[in-house]
Amino acid sequence: MLSSRKAWGLDLGLESAALAGDRRALARLLSHVENGAAEGRAALAALFSRTGRAHIIGITGSPGAGKSTLVGKLAQEIRAYGRRLAIVAVDPTSPFSGGALLGDRLRMRELASDEGVFIRSMASRGHPGGIAHATRDVVLLLDAIGFPVVIVETVGAGQAQVEVARVAHTVVLVEAPGMGDDVQALKAGLMEIADIIVVNKADRPEAKQTVRALQFVRRDMGSAGHHGAGALQPATEPVVLGWDPPILQTAAIESQGISELWDAIQAHRRYLEESGAWDVLRKRHARAEVESWLQRHLMLLLEERIGELRMNEAVDRVLRREQDPATAARNLLGAALEPDRDPIA
Amino acid sequence: MLSSRKAWGLDLGLESAALAGDRRALARLLSHVENGAAEGRAALAALFSRTGRAHIIGITGSPGAGKSTLVGKLAQEIRAYGRRLAIVAVDPTSPFSGGALLGDRLRMRELASDEGVFIRSMASRGHPGGIAHATRDVVLLLDAIGFPVVIVETVGAGQAQVEVARVAHTVVLVEAPGMGDDVQALKAGLMEIADIIVVNKADRPEAKQTVRALQFVRRDMGSAGHHGAGALQPATEPVVLGWDPPILQTAAIESQGISELWDAIQAHRRYLEESGAWDVLRKRHARAEVESWLQRHLMLLLEERIGELRMNEAVDRVLRREQDPATAARNLLGAALEPDRDPIA
Numbered sequence: 001m002l003s004s005r006k007a008w009g010l011d012l013g014l015e016s017a018a019l020a021g022d023r024r025a026l027a028r029l030l031s032h033v034e035n036g037a038a039e040g041r042a043a044l045a046a047l048f049s050r051t052g053r054a055h056i057i058g059i060t061g062s063p064g065a066g067k068s069t070l071v072g073k074l075a076q077e078i079r080a081y082g083r084r085l086a087i088v089a090v091d092p093t094s095p096f097s098g099g100a101l102l103g104d105r106l107r108m109r110e111l112a113s114d115e116g117v118f119i120r121s122m123a124s125r126g127h128p129g130g131i132a133h134a135t136r137d138v139v140l141l142l143d144a145i146g147f148p149v150v151i152v153e154t155v156g157a158g159q160a161q162v163e164v165a166r167v168a169h170t171v172v173l174v175e176a177p178g179m180g181d182d183v184q185a186l187k188a189g190l191m192e193i194a195d196i197i198v199v200n201k202a203d204r205p206e207a208k209q210t211v212r213a214l215q216f217v218r219r220d221m222g223s224a225g226h227h228g229a230g231a232l233q234p235a236t237e238p239v240v241l242g243w244d245p246p247i248l249q250t251a252a253i254e255s256q257g258i259s260e261l262w263d264a265i266q267a268h269r270r271y272l273e274e275s276g277a278w279d280v281l282r283k284r285h286a287r288a289e290v291e292s293w294l295q296r297h298l299m300l301l302l303e304e305r306i307g308e309l310r311m312n313e314a315v316d317r318v319l320r321r322e323q324d325p326a327t328a329a330r331n332l333l334g335a336a337l338e339p340d341r342d343p344i345a
Numbered sequence: 346m347l348s349s350r351k352a353w354g355l356d357l358g359l360e361s362a363a364l365a366g367d368r369r370a371l372a373r374l375l376s377h378v379e380n381g382a383a384e385g386r387a388a389l390a391a392l393f394s395r396t397g398r399a400h401i402i403g404i405t406g407s408p409g410a411g412k413s414t415l416v417g418k419l420a421q422e423i424r425a426y427g428r429r430l431a432i433v434a435v436d437p438t439s440p441f442s443g444g445a446l447l448g449d450r451l452r453m454r455e456l457a458s459d460e461g462v463f464i465r466s467m468a469s470r471g472h473p474g475g476i477a478h479a480t481r482d483v484v485l486l487l488d489a490i491g492f493p494v495v496i497v498e499t500v501g502a503g504q505a506q507v508e509v510a511r512v513a514h515t516v517v518l519v520e521a522p523g524m525g526d527d528v529q530a531l532k533a534g535l536m537e538i539a540d541i542i543v544v545n546k547a548d549r550p551e552a553k554q555t556v557r558a559l560q561f562v563r564r565d566m567g568s569a570g571h572h573g574a575g576a577l578q579p580a581t582e583p584v585v586l587g588w589d590p591p592i593l594q595t596a597a598i599e600s601q602g603i604s605e606l607w608d609a610i611q612a613h614r615r616y617l618e619e620s621g622a623w624d625v626l627r628k629r630h631a632r633a634e635v636e637s638w639l640q641r642h643l644m645l646l647l648e649e650r651i652g653e654l655r656m657n658e659a660v661d662r663v664l665r666r667e668q669d670p671a672t673a674a675r676n677l678l679g680a681a682l683e684p685d686r687d688p689i690a
Contacts, residue, residue: 041671048669062408286663286670290656293674298643301678311635318631324393325631326386329638333646337682 015043018145023118026145030120033137036296044137047144052282054143054150055269058168063155065176066200070252070261071153072111077262078149079116085149086118086142090135118147132163133292139167140289165193166288169281170268172196172261175214177206194245196264202249202257214247243271305336360388363490368463371490375465378482381641389482392489397627399488400614403513404498410521411545415597415606416498417456422607423494424461430494431463431487435480463492477508478637484512485634510538511633514626515613517541517606520559522551539590541609547594547602559592588616650681 014032017025032040059074061067071087078085112119120138122131135152142150154164165171173194197218199210246264250257272278314332317323323331359377362370377385404419406412416432423430457464465483467476480497487495499509510516518539542563544555591609595602617623659677662668668676 045669045671049666052666064407283660283664287656287660289670290659290663290673290677293671294647294678295640295644297671297674297678298647299640302639302643311632314635315628315632318635319628321394321397324390325634326390326638326642328635329642332635333639333642 014039015046019047023115026118027120030138030141033141034122034134036134040137044141044144047141050144050146051140052143054139054147055170055265056139056143056168057149057151057265058164058171059151059153059174060155060164060171061174061198061200062176065174066252067153067155067174070174070198070200070250070258071151073252073255073258074151074261075111075117077258079114082116083148084116084118084146085151086120086145086147088135088138088142088150088152089119089121090131090152090154118142132166133296135163136167136289136292167285169272169278170195170265172198172265174198174200175210176201177204177210195243195268196261197245197247198250198257198261199247200250200252203251203254207249211247211249218245218247242275243268243277302333302336306332310335359384360391364392368460371463372465375483375486378486379467379479381479385482389486389489392486395489395491396485397488399484399492399495400515400610401484401488401513402494402496402610403509403516404496404519405500405509405516406519406543407521408500410519411597412498412500412519415519415543415545415595415603416496418597418600418603419496419606420456420462422603424459427461428493429461429463429491430496431465431490431492433480433483433487433495433497434464434466435476435497435499463487477511478641480508481512481634481637512630514617514623515540515610517543517610519543519545520555521546522549522555540588540613541606542590542592543595543602543606544592545595545597548596548599552594556592556594563590563592587620588613588622647678647681651677655680 014025014029018029029040029043031037033044034040059067059071068089071089075085075087111117120142122134122138135154139150139152152164152168171193173196175198177199197214199207199214201207202211248257248261248264250261252258269278272281310332314323314328318325318328359370359374363374374385374388378389379385404412404416413434416434420430420432456462465487467479467483480499484495484497497509497513516539518541520543522544542559544552544559546552547556593602593606593609595606597603614623617626655677659668659673663670663673
């Protein structure tokens with residue numbers, strides 16, 4: 001009893017300390033949130049009313065496009081205006097996440113020593129409910145703590161980018177020259193979720209060609225409206241009509257084009273607010289959060305109700321080809337949701 | 346009544362026709378499976394007892410590594426031994442999926458005209474239950490139809506590669522020189538799921554350096570055992586102990602190293618069978634299939650039980666910050682699983 005009260009005391013202490021700017025308290029709170037621990041869930045519930053104020057910026061693109069360097073320089077630009085910000089690195093190749101080359105990580109250390117910048121790197125695995133759920137919770141907590149800007153860096157390929165789009169207000173797609181010339185590929189999976197397109201390493205000779213290829217794809221997509229790419233199924237329902245994603249050029253290592261990028265990000269936010277799309281996005285985010293928790297509650301409920309024994313028996317029937325997986329799952333579900341049992345633990 | 350009987354007749358016709366080698370019937374059946382249609386579910390259930398015989402090979406890696414060309418050449422190699430095979434392209438940059446450059450696609454057309462090769466490209470979106478579920482079903486159906494080899498090509502980054510590992514027996518990781526030099530990144534997300542590592546475009550001068558970097562990482566991982574990478578949380582429990590992933594060099598465009606790759610893939614399969622790991626993998630696949638269907642049944646059940654109205658009300662409470670998403674979801678779930686309602690529709 002004492003230890004439980006003590007645990008509560010500690011918990012409330014962590015929240016207050018994090019709100020007061022204690023970075024170590026915030027880091028510990030985020031670990032609880034990431035691990036799906038009860039303390040994390042309690043903190044999220046307690047602080048939820050404070051969320052909804054941060055501008056959440058997703059930065060995505062192929063490995064090697066220079067996303068992390070760009071994020072670092074963008075952070076410095078934002079700090080030059082005196083704004084505090086948080087960086088969440090979900091990208092396993094990011095120096096923020098301990099990946100990438102040693103030199104990159106040394107450069108990032110400089111940024112990390114700035115009290116106005118909070119950096120959180122997330123392992124791409126080890127989250128009970130999956131990385132997408134964990135990222136959503138981490139971003140919510142950073143929003144609640146009061147960071148006006150939260151940057152989420154993810155490595156981009158298919159599903160991962162769609163997930164970024166579901167958590168961010170503004171999605172920046174970063175490509176490097178040469179890699180971005182595969183026009184069809186870009187069209188298929190990447191550009192329809194981008195609000196701003198950046199050709200990084202623009203000092204390379206191939207950059208012009210990449211910009212032209214991207215302009216071509218954008219024009220081609222234009223007729224279908226942004227976020228809806230012709231015959232392709234759109235990633236999400238179109239929110240922002242009439243916003244034509246600008247194609248910017250940066251050379252992040254040389255700090256070139258960074259202030260233009262920040263201007264474009266702010267212009268996008270203004271556009272969202274003035275067009276009413278900001279409210280549509282907020283509603284969509286709220287829905288995604290509820291759905292995310294529905295999935296997690298359900299899986300926990302099932303694990304508890306079904307149990308390892310019944311699960312193993314079902315798997316064995318499937319292995320012996322006595323039952324197909326869909327039927328086995330339906331039977332497990334039927335047994336787990338028997339009406340004579342209390343539906344919610 | 347007539348139309349329903351007619352539909353059943355057509356359905357059984359499709360299955361028999363697909364089993365007899367009718368490619369158009371198979372393509373239509375796969376569309377039903379991909380779309381989650383009732384005909385697809387019925388076909389999977391009816392044909393499930395025929396599954397479990399195909400060698401499922403996952404080919405993954407960064408965009409631009411040359412995966413599709415490698416898959417094409419590997420297919421020709423397999424055909425030279427007279428074996429039939431199916432290729433499932435989940436990679437949006439793959440020419441099989443309509444992505445990539447026109448030249449690539451023309452080269453692939455040659456392969457597609459071979460009656461012994463069946464190519465299925467999957468959109469990365471538009472699957473009711475998500476791309477991972479749809480891929481699993483498509484692979485199962487191709488297995489049931491009797492293809493002894495099924496190659497699954499996915500673009501590799503984080504979660505996507507873990508998903509490949511969950512469906513394949515043998516995972517081939519393809520890297521291009523230069524891109525693979527980011528040792529930490531490889532270590533973090535990629536190498537621990539690879540059974541065979543390929544440095545493609547090995548005619549480039551930087552290839553040697555990439556091979557050395559990969560050898561270094563592999564040695565480093567060796568002490569923790571393959572599939573378990575030191576301090577990192579492993580993607581999956583280790584299945585194959587004692588298998589040291591070979592690092593091969595290929596130049597797919599020049600057809601170099603392809604027969605060595607096929608030899609390595611076959612050696613891996615023999616190793617799986619002799620070590621008993623094949624059975625462990627089969628059991629794991631069966632479990633993943635049951636879990637995949639559990640998730641899908643549940644989401645359908647909830648959509649039906651909760652309904653759009655109650656969902657919108659919950660989202661509005663979250664939007665107004667009256668309730669946090671976790672609490673809103675728990676309440677929705679409680680209402681949906683009320684004991685006075687029939688648990689399974």
